[in-house]
Amino acid sequence: MPMTIMIAAALAAQATANSHASHHPPVAVQSASExxxxxxxxxxxxxxxxxxxxxxxxxxxxxxxxxxxxxxxxGVEGTYANYLAHHLGPELAAFRSFAFSDYTxxxxxxxxxxxxxxxxxxxxxxxxxxxxxxxxxxxxxxxRASDGWKILVMxxxxxxxxxx
Numbered sequence: 001m002p003m004t005i006m007i008a009a010a011l012a013a014q015a016t017a018n019s020h021a022s023h024h025p026p027v028a029v030q031s032a033s034e035x036x037x038x039x040x041x042x043x044x045x046x047x048x049x050x051x052x053x054x055x056x057x058x059x060x061x062x063x064x065x066x067x068x069x070x071x072x073x074x075g076v077e078g079t080y081a082n083y084l085a086h087h088l089g090p091e092l093a094a095f096r097s098f099a100f101s102d103y104t105x106x107x108x109x110x111x112x113x114x115x116x117x118x119x120x121x122x123x124x125x126x127x128x129x130x131x132x133x134x135x136x137x138x139x140x141x142x143x144r145a146s147d148g149w150k151i152l153v154m155x156x157x158x159x160x161x162x163x164x
Contacts, residue, residue, distance in 0.1 A: 037149070038107045041114045041142055044149050045105055049118075053099060055092045057084055064151045065143060071155040080151070096125045112144040113152075121161065134158035 044063050051060045064080035077083040092098070103120040118138040125131050136158035142149045 035109060037109045037114065037144075040149050041107045041109070041116055042105055044142065044151065045116055045118060045140065048151070049100060049103070052092070055095055055098060057088060057092060060084070064154075065145070068151060069153045071153075073157045080154075094126055094128075096127050096129075097123070098125075099123050114142040114144075114149060116140045116142065122158070133161060135161045 048060055048063050051057050061081060061084065066079070066081075068080040070077040070080055070083040072083075072087070077087055099122065101121045101123070103118065105116055105118045108115045116139070118136075118140070120136050120138075121133065122136055123131065123133045136156060138154060138156040140151050140155075141153040143152045
């Protein structure tokens with residue numbers, strides 16, 4: 001396991017432990033005291049989310065490190081470039097629409113690393129007319145690079161909402 005992934009995993013574990021220890025989950029709303037780094041991390045995640053909703057991932061490679069690791073609903077997808085070429089890109093081409101709702105994000109900065117947790121609902125309609133609604137969560141570790149924050153590790157999962 002590359003060192004950067006081990007560091008990101010350790011940061012995620014520590015954040016979870018600290019959250020449970022204090023019994024106060026991270027605040028998901030942007031506040032006046034939010035740092036420039038937190039805002040920059042939110043912006044990276046926002047650009048990625050917007051690209052998914054546009055069904056156009058053009059340029060999203062710049063949001064990820066070259067050695068990124070993507071995990072989706074129990075699958076190891078490899079780097080973002082691999083995920084985009086073999087999974088996300090073909091999926092987006094098959095969709096008529098993809099819309100997020102009830103989106104929140106919590107960001108924690110630890111030096112040159114950031115941990116972000118996003119929660120959301122989403123609705124997908126395929127070009128063939130199939131509709132899927134899901135409740136999702138994403139945990140991402142980002143690293144400060146010379147040209148801004150980059151996603152190093154992203155793990156997403158989703159399930160059908162209760163009653164659906």
